[in-house]
Amino acid sequence: xxxxxxxxxxxNGQAVDAEVEPRLLLVxxxxxxxxxxxxxxxxxxxxxxxxxxxxxxxxxxSCTLLAVQAxxxxxxxxxxxxxxGELHPLQEGFWAEHGLQCGYCTPGMIMAAADLIQRHGPGPxxxxxxxxxxxxNLCRCTGxxxxxxAVQAAAEAMGKVPA
Amino acid sequence: MSTIxxxxxxxxxxxxxxxxxxxITGRAQYVDDFVVHGMLYMAVVRSTEAHAKIVSIxxxxxxxRPGIKAxxxxxxxxxxxxxxxMAWAPPGVEMKMPERxxxxxxxxxxxxxxxxxxxxxxxxxxxxxAQTVRVExxxxxxxxxxxxxxxDEILVHESLGTNKTHEWSMGGGDxxxxxxxxxxxxxxxxxxxxxxxxxxxPRGVIAEYRQGSLTVWSSTQVPHLLRLxxxxxxxxxxxxxxxxxxxxGGGFGGKLQVCAEETLCAWASKQLGRPIKWIETRSEAMxxxxxxxxxxxxxxMAATSDGKITAFHANIIQDCGAYFGLLTPMIxxxxxxxxxxxxxxxxxxxxxxxxLTNKYITDAIRGAGRPEMTHMLEVMIDQxxxxxxxxxxxxxxxxxxxxxxxxxxxxxxxxYDSGAYEAAMDRALEMLDLDAFxxxxxxxxxxxxxxxxxxxxxxxxxxxxxxxxxxxKGFGLGIGLYESALVRVHPTGTVTVFTGASxxxxxxxxxxxxxxxxxxxxxxxxxxxxxxxxxxxxxxLGTYGSRSLAxxxxxxxxxxxxxxxxxxxxxxxxLEADVGDIEVGSGKFxxxxxxxxxxxxxEIAGCAYxxxxxxxxxxxxxxxxTLIYDPTNFVFPFGTHIxxxxxxxxTGKVEILRWVAVDDCGPAVNPMLIDGQVHGGVAHGIGQxxxxxxxxxxxxxxxxxxxxxxxxxxxxxxxxxxxxRTETKSxxxxxxxxxxxxxxxxxxxxxxxxxxxxxxxxxxxSYLDMPLSPLRIWEALEEARGRGDGPDxxxxxxxxxxxxxxxxxxxxxxxxxGAA
Numbered sequence: 001x002x003x004x005x006x007x008x009x010x011x012n013g014q015a016v017d018a019e020v021e022p023r024l025l026l027v028x029x030x031x032x033x034x035x036x037x038x039x040x041x042x043x044x045x046x047x048x049x050x051x052x053x054x055x056x057x058x059x060x061x062s063c064t065l066l067a068v069q070a071x072x073x074x075x076x077x078x079x080x081x082x083x084x085g086e087l088h089p090l091q092e093g094f095w096a097e098h099g100l101q102c103g104y105c106t107p108g109m110i111m112a113a114a115d116l117i118q119r120h121g122p123g124p125x126x127x128x129x130x131x132x133x134x135x136x137n138l139c140r141c142t143g144x145x146x147x148x149x150a151v152q153a154a155a156e157a158m159g160k161v162p163a
Numbered sequence: 164m165s166t167i168x169x170x171x172x173x174x175x176x177x178x179x180x181x182x183x184x185x186x187i188t189g190r191a192q193y194v195d196d197f198v199v200h201g202m203l204y205m206a207v208v209r210s211t212e213a214h215a216k217i218v219s220i221x222x223x224x225x226x227x228r229p230g231i232k233a234x235x236x237x238x239x240x241x242x243x244x245x246x247x248x249m250a251w252a253p254p255g256v257e258m259k260m261p262e263r264x265x266x267x268x269x270x271x272x273x274x275x276x277x278x279x280x281x282x283x284x285x286x287x288x289x290x291x292x293a294q295t296v297r298v299e300x301x302x303x304x305x306x307x308x309x310x311x312x313x314x315d316e317i318l319v320h321e322s323l324g325t326n327k328t329h330e331w332s333m334g335g336g337d338x339x340x341x342x343x344x345x346x347x348x349x350x351x352x353x354x355x356x357x358x359x360x361x362x363x364x365p366r367g368v369i370a371e372y373r374q375g376s377l378t379v380w381s382s383t384q385v386p387h388l389l390r391l392x393x394x395x396x397x398x399x400x401x402x403x404x405x406x407x408x409x410x411x412g413g414g415f416g417g418k419l420q421v422c423a424e425e426t427l428c429a430w431a432s433k434q435l436g437r438p439i440k441w442i443e444t445r446s447e448a449m450x451x452x453x454x455x456x457x458x459x460x461x462x463x464m465a466a467t468s469d470g471k472i473t474a475f476h477a478n479i480i481q482d483c484g485a486y487f488g489l490l491t492p493m494i495x496x497x498x499x500x501x502x503x504x505x506x507x508x509x510x511x512x513x514x515x516x517x518x519l520t521n522k523y524i525t526d527a528i529r530g531a532g533r534p535e536m537t538h539m540l541e542v543m544i545d546q547x548x549x550x551x552x553x554x555x556x557x558x559x560x561x562x563x564x565x566x567x568x569x570x571x572x573x574x575x576x577x578x579y580d581s582g583a584y585e586a587a588m589d590r591a592l593e594m595l596d597l598d599a600f601x602x603x604x605x606x607x608x609x610x611x612x613x614x615x616x617x618x619x620x621x622x623x624x625x626x627x628x629x630x631x632x633x634x635x636k637g638f639g640l641g642i643g644l645y646e647s648a649l650v651r652v653h654p655t656g657t658v659t660v661f662t663g664a665s666x667x668x669x670x671x672x673x674x675x676x677x678x679x680x681x682x683x684x685x686x687x688x689x690x691x692x693x694x695x696x697x698x699x700x701x702x703x704l705g706t707y708g709s710r711s712l713a714x715x716x717x718x719x720x721x722x723x724x725x726x727x728x729x730x731x732x733x734x735x736x737x738l739e740a741d742v743g744d745i746e747v748g749s750g751k752f753x754x755x756x757x758x759x760x761x762x763x764x765x766e767i768a769g770c771a772y773x774x775x776x777x778x779x780x781x782x783x784x785x786x787x788x789t790l791i792y793d794p795t796n797f798v799f800p801f802g803t804h805i806x807x808x809x810x811x812x813x814t815g816k817v818e819i820l821r822w823v824a825v826d827d828c829g830p831a832v833n834p835m836l837i838d839g840q841v842h843g844g845v846a847h848g849i850g851q852x853x854x855x856x857x858x859x860x861x862x863x864x865x866x867x868x869x870x871x872x873x874x875x876x877x878x879x880x881x882x883x884x885x886x887x888r889t890e891t892k893s894x895x896x897x898x899x900x901x902x903x904x905x906x907x908x909x910x911x912x913x914x915x916x917x918x919x920x921x922x923x924x925x926x927x928x929s930y931l932d933m934p935l936s937p938l939r940i941w942e943a944l945e946e947a948r949g950r951g952d953g954p955d956x957x958x959x960x961x962x963x964x965x966x967x968x969x970x971x972x973x974x975x976x977x978x979x980x981g982a983a
Contacts, residue, residue: 021287032286037196038189040412042363043445047870050363078189091187095179098835101843102668103186104193104364104412131878138870140363140413141668143842144878 009073011036012080020067026060027051029067030077038078038107042138049137052108053077059115061136078107081114089157090114090150099150101141112137113151117158125155172749173677173687177835180673181687191410194367194382199438202369203232205428206289207441208279208296209450210271213307213521213863214319215300217269220279225292230284233435234296237266237278240430245396248421249487253496253639258329261320261519263486265423265430271300272319272485273523274865275450280427282439305521305863309459309482312520319485319519328483328517329492333499335574336510341474345465349550353542354932355535357457357482357857358850359867360528361875362667364412365443366452370428376403377433381425383408384418384665385705388642390697392421393429408695411667415847416527417452418667419707420489449868454857455528457482458495458535464543465510470553472562474510475502477539481517481525488526492517493640497708498536500624503573505584505801506540506562511574521863527707529847530908533623541619541913542930545920549929555917556592559620560585570894579622579799580893580901583827587889588620591803591825594885600807608925613810614820617918618803621910625902626713626798626895644710645793647701648718650679650726652786654772656765658683658690660722663703664715665695669904670836671711675719677832678898682723683730684747685764701789709800709902712832717896718792726788727752733770734762736779798893800901802826804845806914810922815940817853817919819882824910827889828903834888837903842884844907850876852915852933923947 004019011034018033030039030053039062042050051062054076081088090110093099100106116133117125125133130148139147185191208220222234247263267276278298283289306317312326319326342348369380377399383389386406394401411418428439443452458481465474479495499513548555564571566583573579597616604614627633630643647663660679664671676690683690693699703715727747734752735742738760746755753761770777771786778784807821824841831837854874858866867873892899912933919935920928927947931939 023287028286031195036189037192040193040364041195041442042365042412043870045445045869045871047875048363048445078187082188087187094187095183098180098839100183100186100668101670101839102362102364102411102413103182103191104362106186107189110187127883131881135877135879138363138875138877140361140415140847140875141843142839143844143846143884144881145842145883146839148878148883 005068007068007071009070009075011075012077012083022066022068024067025063026065026067026070027062030062030075036077036079040104040107042104047138048105049112050105050108052111052137054111054115059112078110081110089154093150093154093157097146097150097153099142099146105137105139109134109137109139109147113154116151117155117160120155120160122160124160125152173680174832175830176677177833178673178677178687180670181676182670182672193364193410193412194369194380195442197369197380197409199369199371202438202440203282203284203435204286204289205431205439205441206281206293207277207424207427208281208293208298210267210274210276210278212271212300212302213274213305214303215271216303217267217271217278218299218301221297222279222281224295225281228288228292228295230288231281231292232284233282233431235266235280235431237264237268240264240266243396243426243430244398247423247426248392248489249491250489250641251493251639252641253331254636256329256331258492259323259325260328261323261486265426273521274863275523277423280431282431282435307520307522307859307861307863309480309518309520312518313480313516319521326519328519331496331515332513333575334512335576338474338476338510338512341510342463342465342476345473346468347550348463348465349543349546350461350463351543351546351930353460353462353539355456355458355460355538356933357454357525358528358855359449359454359857359873360415360417360452361873362413362415362417365445365448366418366422366424367442368425368428369438369440370432371438372429372433377429378405378407379425379429380407380409382411382418384411384414384667384707386665386695386697387663387703388705389421389425396426397429397433405698408665414667414706415529416455416531416707419527419705420453445870446868449873450865451523453488453524453526454484455525456535456851457525460535460539462539462543464547466547466551468551470551470558470561472506472508472547475508475540476512477502477514479513479515481515482520482522483517484522484524485519486524488524491524491526494525494527494532495535496532497624498532500575500577501533501622502536502540502575504537504540505564505582505620505622507564508562509574522859529844530905531708533905533909534848534912537619537621537623537909538913541621542916545917546930549924555618559588559618577624578796580796580895581891582622582799582801583889583891584620584801587801587825587827588803590887590889591805591823594823594887595805611812613812613922615808615810615918615920615922617806617914617916617921619910619914619917620803622799622801623906623909624797624799625709625905626794627708627710628797629795630793643793644704644714645791646710646714646718647703647789647791648715648722649700649789650719650722650787652683652726652764652768654768656685656689656763656768658685660690660692660719661700662692662694662715662719663700663705664711665703665705666711667706669706669711669840670833671715674712674832674836675716678716678720679723682720682727682747683764684749684751701791709904709906712900713798713896713902714792714794716832716900717898718790720898721792722788722790725790726786729786730764730767732779732782733767737762737770737777794895796895798895798901800826800828800903800906802906802910804910804914806918808915808918808922810919810940812944815937815944817935817940819849821885822882823885825887825889826903826906827891828901828906829893829899830890831888832900837888838886840903841886841907844905845884845911846876846881847908848911849881849915852912853935854880856934
């Protein structure tokens with residue numbers, strides 16, 4: 001390991017204090033330093049979105065960011081989505097609608113979808129909006145149809161009903 | 164008396180998956196999520212040349228870097244007892260097989276060939292170190308195109324003296340005579356291009372050798388086969404090898420392999436006394452996780468003038484890549500078993516030639532041979548309809564094997580178990596409303612909007628497999644393809660099921676629990692299904708070939724039924740009733756006609772484990788059953804897929820507007836899981852038909868090395884599916900079930916090609932190879948309209964295209980002219 005720098009951030013509400021290489025990717029920081037392995041790695045090129053988490057409330061592909069770029073930020077991972085033990089409406093939606101098979105892309109899908117729902121104004125999310133909104137997240141198992149249904153069900157549960 | 168089968172309670176229900184809570188909360192553990200104390204990391208130095216002699220390898224700089232513990236080349240691993248395996252040795256077939264070692268020995272044969280490994284303490288550090296390794300190559304001539312390779316002018320392996328690995332033929336009837344006698348004969352050259360399995364989880368391995376025992380965590384579909392191979396290759400007694408397939412993030416055949424990196428980690432762990440971890444990068448996955456398809460097919464179909472198909476012949480040239488993987492030469496043969504598809508074709512022949520090229524190996528990817536065969540058959544049916552100027556539905560109907568003719572034995576001696584092809588097609592046509600589509604198509608064409616509809620009526624062979632038929636003295640596989648189950652009822656009445664199947668997304672934990680719960684009068688929530696650990700259950704063969712339910716699920720059912728018999732005897736003893744009067748009820752075993760009298764599984768287990776006096780005299784205590792199930796026949800799912808496309812007349816871009824599918828995989832255990840498999844299977848086929856292609860340039864350099872270049876479909880490229888099912892029981896097993904994991908992929912691609920041709924036929928375009936990229940279609944349109952020079956590979960659309968290169972796919976993101 002080369003030179004290290006101090007790094008502080010908040011991950012799922014917990015303060016994290018570490019010494020890291022400046023080149024360390026945020027996804028490796030989350031997985032190896034903090035020990036939260038629900039955030040996955042599926043490519044080298046920021047195409048697949050398996051590593052998607054939230055940095056200060058916005059969805060980010062954590063393989064695209066150096067850990068030090070998230071200094072002082074609040075990071076939320078899939079493990080932080082059901083903090084109180086209750087499933088998040090997206091987790092419930094993916095379960096109810098069979099929106100996952102192998103589950104590898106699922107945490108990233110859920111984090112990206114949470115941001116998509118968040119950014120969407122009132123009114124239902126259309127099929128096309130969900131599909132377009134999740135273009136940055138690849139799934140090889142499901143053919144996406146049940147992911148779309150899961151996100152729409154979650155959006156409805158989160159109050160995105162017709163205005 | 165009612166039987167177990169007559170009172171299913173959970174089978175047939177779309178119950179939520181038991182797997183999901185850990186997966187949706189990020190608590191599941193894939194290989195990369197494990198940390199073993201003292202673990203080192205491994206990185207592989209890979210060849211940058213497609214074919215070269217290795218002059219020298221200098222790892223001194225790597226070794227000098229901090230934290231680096233070892234640098235290993237192929238020469239260092241001379242103690243391995245066997246090269247990487249290929250499991251098919253068909254009797255009477257001469258096979259020229261290149262040896263394939265985990266690290267190259269003296270020569271590299273494809274880009275990405277492993278040359279050395281670096282092991283060290285830091286995962287970034289080993290990658291840095293690997294980049295300092297200096298390998299001097301003496302480049303050798305490269306052959307990339309499979310038909311060029313067949314000329315043997317450039318040899319992939321000089322020592323073999325040829326690139327042709329083997330020839331394999333299968334015939335029934337007299338194809339030559341039938342073709343000579345036919346009213347109509349059509350011939351086509353159909354290219355089924357190279358693709359990647361592209362599971363989103365790349366492969367990964369951790370190996371720990373400790374005091375004579377080896378434990379390997381691997382992202383694999385075949386943990387038990389891996390254990391067997393480690394014993395053979397490293398000389399470790401099999402009982403001292405444990406292989407664990409933890410959560411596996413998709414396979415699609417890509418993890419049905421015995422991989423170099425698995426051996427590298429295991430060997431290095433034994434040398435260094437430390438656990439070793441290797442996690443594949445996506446760039447590595449594109450280069451050295453095995454590819455699929457890659458055939459050039461010369462196909463002939465003969466018929467009478469009124470549309471009775473009399474003969475079908477396929478001459479298949481298989482691009483094996485630079486070596487054989489576990490099943491490489493077998494892949495086209497698996498397709499040959501269903502060469503006649505849904506049709507009664509009396510004269511059939513399949514000729515297969517395996518050929519080596521300086522590319523990575525091809526092997527089983529979702530469907531494995533059957534998508535290729537179904538593609539040629541269903542495309543040819545449409546081509547024949549055009550030739551005869553006959554309705555393509557009527558042509559299919561006229562040649563279907565009638566429902567009354569099952570079981571049906573094909574000219575190859577394969578016995579189809581059951582089928583009702585017309586019923587499935589009629590239901591799909593009803594969902595489509597073909598008349599309305601044709602009217603709309605004609606109307607839109609007036610406005611210059613090009614729409615088409617394509618059909619694919621398929622049957623496939625799965626439920627692999629009857630061991631006598633496929634084993635060493637049959638088809639020539641190195642092992643039978645039975646499956647195991649161990650059903651254990653615990654003293655409190657909860658149940659653990661151990662299966663030799665090894666899922667990676669399919670939902671076995673749910674489906675198998677439904678099957679066992681019904682047979683033991685309990686709830687699926689009380690049945691835990693354990694898989695993927697050679698230390699916990701009996702020998703099993705893993706998950707591939709749409710085999711898990713029809714073999715592994717049936718094994719679970721039979722084991723549970725045997726246990727249910729024992730339960731009945733215990734209940735009869737305690738109720739002082741006749742065992743024949745005990746039935747499985749809801750939540751308990753009960754007296755027929757007096758259901759208030761009965762015992763729950765917990766109460767029965769209490770007898771079996773706690774109070775021996777509550778057991779019949781002489782009955783063995785405990786409540787568990789191990790069972791190996793070997794089927795007597797394959798299963799043959801079938802159905803009809805219909806695709807509606809719109810082709811942009813200006814850009815050639817294809818959009819799928821509708822996808823209607825009616826599949827029949829026998830009685831549903833969990834219809835939700837079936838639909839999910841169809842969605843994913845069709846999406847995989849759409850990827851191949853329209854977007855995906857592994858491309859090498861003419862020097863053997865991989866052009867599609869990342870997801871930037873290899874176009875996996877996103878949510879925007881996949882339509883909303885309109886699905887239905889028919890249910891025709893298979894007589895091959897007691898559940899009547901077939902398989903569904905690959906059916907969508909097998910059915911898919913010809914429906915798309917046929918739909919695109921249907922949209923373009925009036926433009927004078929009669930056939931196009933996949934992938935149907937905008938560029939390919941645009942060029943064909945330009946040529947058909949007499950504009951521009953047309954494509955270089957101007958055989959597109961011609962009746963009998965000339966041989967030779969030029970069918971490489973092309974598209975906005977894929978450079979021209981690479982792959983064979």
